[in-house]
Amino acid sequence: MLALCKTEPVEGGGVAVRDWEPRDAGPGEIRLKVGAAGICGTDMQIFNWAPRMARRMKLPRVLGHEVSGIVDQVGEGVTNVALGDHVSLESHIFCGTCRPCRLGNAHLCNNTTYPGIDIDGAFADYITVPALIAWKNPKDLPHETGAMLEPFGIGVHACLEGSGVSGQTVLINGCGPIGLMAVAVARALGASRVIAADLNPLRLKTAEIMGADRAIKADDENVADVVRDMTGGEGADVGIEFSGSEPGFQAVFDSLCKGGDFRLVGAPPKAIPVDFTWWLLKCPRMVNIHGRRIWDTWQRSTELVYSGAVDLKPIQSHILPLSEAAEGFELIRRGEAVKPLIVPEG
Ligand SMILES: [Zn+2]
Ligand SMILES: [Zn+2]
Known part of the structure; x- marks a missing residue:
């Protein structure tokens, strides 16, 4: 498959589309066939190799954490989603056992990790993640909209x-x-x-x-x-x-x-x-405000979007094939894009 990776620890670039082997879903994990994935400010920080988050990354790393896709593999022990489900992902991989998690503040988890930073992300044909960050959508929700639910939640x-x-x-x-x-x-x-x-x-x-x-x-x-x-x-x-x-x-x-x-x-x-x-x-x-409350905010957010009370379409300024994903970063850098979305060709 193809994947857009950060390949070099340089400012303003070091990203390239590469051949990449999708990873099978292990215990507790799901694999998604990516429908659409959005480029966000955090991806731009990684593109610019900003000191705070980006520099803990191991390269090369597949970027992207705002995604909607279809479950195509379910690992052992996963019960919250099934094959063929359409899902969006919460980007905070929370542990569920630390003190903030136990107090109902999983968005502030002490052990938070992120797809596209700590594990391979969504600018690819497939992404493999812990099933606990999956949010199930109705099948008629466009993937372009589903990919924007994570930032929308903020x-x-x-x-x-x-x-x-x-x-x-x-x-x-x-x-x-x-x-x-x-x-x-x-x-x-x-x-x-x-x-x-x-x-x-x-x-x-x-x-x-x-x-x-x-x-x-x-x-x-x-x-x-x-x-x-x-x-x-x-x-x-x-x-x-x-x-x-x-x-x-x-x-x-x-x-x-x-x-x-x-x-x-x-x-x-x-x-x-x-x-x-x-x-x-x-x-x-x-x-x-850091991230979204898990899952309180998702519940409220999706009620607004599924009902049509909020239309996110005007935000999606560009739809780019995965092979041209790097162009999305340039569009943002030039101030010509609002939210570019990347859609795998396959
Ligand atoms: Zn984001
Ligand atoms: Zn935690």
Whole structure:
């Protein structure tokens, strides 16, 4: 089979499509025939060989962890899925026995590993993973949509935590795929106003399609000024930060109303200085969003998608055959793609 691998520990590249032997499902494992797989920010970090996660990888490694496929092998002892089932994968391989897992926080498992980083991933004809990360979908769900359920879950998680979004003004700062998904979730869950901010015109246009009342080009307009303008000077009830940038962090803080919710999703690459006096005076609540609750968020997310309350189609900007998968990384790097999906030819 073919597989897109990180082959060299270099910044901005070192990825190539190679011949690769699929692995049989061992005890507790399933093998999927991949239907579609999405390229995400983490894959871009690996492409760029960012210090945090990428550098623990053993190369060559098949990339990709956002995937939908059909179960074509079931290992010994697997009972949660069967041959022929259509499934999406949770990307956090959790242990189920550590303290966070036992407390119902499997998304914060002490022993988390990931397909596409610690084991071979989804940019291939087949992927073999522990069955415990499989989520069964109806067979009429397109694989392109199924492959986006993992990132979509982060957007849903971000909208459900803290004070939620219902009846509130919600600022989404950073309109990458997950920010854009959060725009649609906030709309579907009854936010009174959804305001989106980004620098990239393609993303801002997509934010409007996903249901934003206003899309702010953050290098042309001051985000906090626009938000205050739209809220009678009060500010947003909820600010969700997806950009991971210092100006983004500051813009969300400045845009919040007193006592509002600051929800942090985007991981800043380096420490950001915070003026805690201002933080104290404004009294926002800080809520950190890491991954998805397993399986609470999946249950809520799939109810939104299966029912049609959220349509993820506008997010899938490119469908590429596996042999051209590397082009997807270049499209993202050039700011020309929202979510490229890779579809094996076979
Ligand atoms: Zn991802
Ligand atoms: Zn655990």
